[in-house]
Amino acid sequence: MVDYARGGEELIYFKPFFFLNAKTAQEVSIIEGEENMNILKQLRPVFGLVLLAALILAACQPQEIIVTQVVTQEVEKQVVVTQEVEVVTTVEVPAEPPPDMPIGTLVRAVTTFPNSLDIPQTAERQASTTAWNIFDSLVAFNDAGEIVPRLAERWEVSDDGTEYTFYLREGVTFHNGEPFNADAVVFSWDRAVNGGFEYSYHWESAVSVEKLDDYTVKITTEAPDALFLSIMADNWGMIPPGYFQEVGQAGFDEFPIGTGPFKFVEWVKGDHITMEANEDYFRGMPKIKTFIIRPIPESATRVAAIQTGEVDIVTRLSSEEAQSLLGVENVKVIKYPVTRVYYIAFNNLTTGVGQPTEDPLVRQAMNYAVDIDAIIDALFDGFAKPAIGLVATSELGYDDAEPFGYDPDKARDLLAQAGYTDGFAMDMACPAGAYTHFEEVCEAIAGYLNEVGIDVSLEIMESGQYWDMEAAKELPPLFGDSWSSAVGEGYPRLNGSLRGWDASYSSWFDDEIDNLLTQIETTIDQKERAELYKDLQAYMRENPPFIYLYEPVSFEAINTRVQNYKPRSAETYDLFQTWVVEE
Helix, strand or coil: CECCEECCEECCCCCCCCCCCCCHHHCCEEECCHHHHHHHHCCCCCCCCCCHHHHHHHHHCCCCECCCCCCCCCCCCCCCCCCCCCCCECCCCCCCCCCCCCEEEEEEEECCCCCCCCHHHCCCHHHHHHHCCCCCCCEEECCCCCEEECCEEEEEECCCCCEEEEEECCCCECCCCCECCHHHHHHHHHHHHCCCCCCHHHCCCEEEEEEEECCEEEEEECCCCCCHHHHHHHHCCCCCHHHHHHHHHHHHHHCCCCCCCEEEEEEECCCEEEEEECCCCCCCCCCEEEEEEEECCCHHHHHHHHHHCCCCEEEEECHHHHHHHCCCCCEEEEEEECCEEEEEEECCCCCCCCCHHHCHHHHHHHHHHCCHHHHHHHHHCCCEEECCCCCCCCCCCCCCCCCCCCCHHHHHHHHHHCCCCCCEEEEEEEEECCCCCHHHHHHHHHHHHHHCCEEEEEEEEEHHHHHHHHHCCCCCCEEEEEEECCCCCCHHHHHHHHCHHHCCCCCCCCHHHHHHHHHHHHCCCHHHHHHHHHHHHHHHHHCCCEEECEEEEEEEEEECCEECCCCCCCCCCCHHHCEECCC
């Protein structure tokens, strides 16, 4: 771990704490304790306004290594010691949930303005997690990451793995009173497949959806699909046919209706989204009466809002912001690993055609040129780990290979081998306000690339415009982004970013990658599928479609009145069992 110094004062960093399997990836820890807060107050993070020159200088100079011992245990009181100690305690539930009716209001602050509340159109994870409060799929993930029944009571799969027969729940209604039945499933699929939406391809894995009777549907896939149920759980939101045909797509965008635990009330663009409890929900009544989403892109404003009680949950905090909230009255800081990979994408479909990045040696060189460890230490206090590919640590088939590492001499040598001894110029774009410190990450990357002769012109763009351009494949040859996955495997991330023109947010296509992804899709045996993921990762290091950056640890802060809130490693959540204590 690199020790950075500023003004003669030693800066100490927390060592990251990672969960390495699917079960423990669902765990959430609370960091608390007065003495622990005093220790944390000694930390002086360097990332507020990080100067690129300082990053490059720190990367190039010899650094003293500090060996940090992290003790993870359940304790009642933090003991002050000379080394860093991370306190992890079980989330306690000090109050009973309301017995009969939903009560109270919960306000959740998010970092970006949702582009849509229609599941096939949601451009970013915080938009989709907001929308899923309104909708249900036939199946769902539970807190342990297992597929469980939701609008379907049960299902059967044919011997050849291509036909799924779903037996639907009876008596379920949409928020407008319209009955949920087989017609709604057929209509929802047909609308999404033919709607030309950003995520229509998630529905295209089914070649037909057939009504057998009012509460039975048969869904057929072209070939055995190992991830069909997982993709369904994360993407197939059911909608009411009668209402949609009455109001059209524009009306549905304005006032979405599903079967979910919360009903849409209003969307004041740029300010808030309000939902209310669906008291007729088939799983029982939610415990929260009113749920409000407030987009607050400004980091400092989010921190202030949780301190004043203006909001109850704030997401995507930096480690510095999390530390600043330790010991604040009525605030808990929670930390959990995120199955999300950050990267700089190369574009070989549009703007990157004919550019030096078509050469795999150039792309390897750009990976060696960037000091990911220094960025993690400087911007994230060490609460991240270098990515080795697009399969995250806790996901099936992660091969635990060594990251590229920082080797600018090797980067220059590879550029010379590719015929670019004098370097070249290239444009790059990154979204503003979407992810913690991502603008500074992109600035640092541009600086590192410049050090090996690649003159990068970086544009920081408003996130909505950015994702519109990404979907249209109009971003420059280099652009930064990240992708989470909620299915325990990296397939959705890989499929969405590497399937060329067939995936809305993909900027890259490679025949070998496409072939391996097709094999992963159709390989039912989990061990065999894991080996295919390893083959794919090895190939993607030799022929990288990305500059691989990091896997983060996420920090959130919650008001202590919020009970039984369990964020998941994909930054998803289910508020059905969450409640608030009313004073």
